[in-house]
Amino acid sequence: MATTNLKINGKEYSVDVDPSTPLLWVLRDHLNLVGTKYGCGVAACGACVVHLEGEAVRSCVTKINRAAGKEVVTIEGLSEHGDHPLQKAWEQVDVPQCGYCQSGQIMSAAVLLREIPNPTDEDIDLAMTGNICRCGTYLRIREAIHLAAEIQTKLK
Amino acid sequence: MESKTGQKKDMRSYRLVTALSVLAILMTLMVKISAHSGSAAFDPKDKKVSTVHSKKDSVKSVEAFSKVYSVLMSPRCVNCHPAGDVPLQGDDSHLHAMLPQRGKDGKGILTMKCTNCHQSENTLGTHTPPGNPNWHLPPADMKMVFEGKSARELAKQLVDPAQNGHKDMKALIDHADDDLVLWGWEPGDGRTLPPLSHKEFKEAWITWLKNGAYAP
Ligand code: FES
């Protein structure tokens, strides 16, 4: 056990866990930030994607000591009022089926939109290829990302 | 009796002739081999090279390369030196699940950067991401492809600075101890090791290079 200082969604936290504990465990079991989901635990599905220093890391294989002192953003902190262009677009297109994969999908899409504000279908496919949806909402995800890009452009 | 002695003599001279012809064939072969591999993979006029290898032995060099080649074509090496822009995975070198892309710097793209899953060390358990602080593919402008290369093609590529990441002889020798190369011998649970130990590989690598880096 060791004390690890974390900065998640702009807030400071201190947790006493083994340094090899996955970030996902700390988020869900210690800090009750349960928007981030556990799908496979081996970096193969994308359900657990969060931002670590702006990168779309898989929190199930990211040990807590890697996140120490770094900026972490989870789905709860993507926007203050749940009004990130992606969240608005997701609602409008009614993307989710069961919803389990969706916070990971949105967190990945947020990195894509930051890097490529107006992505093509190909950009979307390349960026979202690591996020699996067992309900098969891929076409709605693609549509919502295009819509979010429009919303984001209008906001600028 | 006489005829038996005669027969013995015949047998002796027959054996002598056979031995001599075998010797002659072997010598011709040796000359042919060295003539064939006469295209040393290194240009002997290259100063950087000639200062390092004083003696050249094409047979020794080519022999050592066959060992080097067996390691470089093992999944632990070839999987990150793919012919396409998607890394390979597993002992059968299939395309990496999720099809992550090489990217300009060899470190992935957008949401699919190597280090988003690959940590600075192997993740415990089977079917989990292996790791190293410097996990990456060769960059897009220097792909250093191993996949599908013949021993001759690979030997020539490895010592061509325009294709090997601008490495000279010293950098090539040092590369045997590169952290990511060494990972091949500590690949984490469920992954087979290269066919030689790292010590044997390094020995063969240096023998190949120092004896003229001949392409088989
Ligand atoms: S739970 Fe992390 S990628 Fe599946």
Ligand code: FES
């Ligand atoms: S909405 Fe059910 S897994 Fe994606």
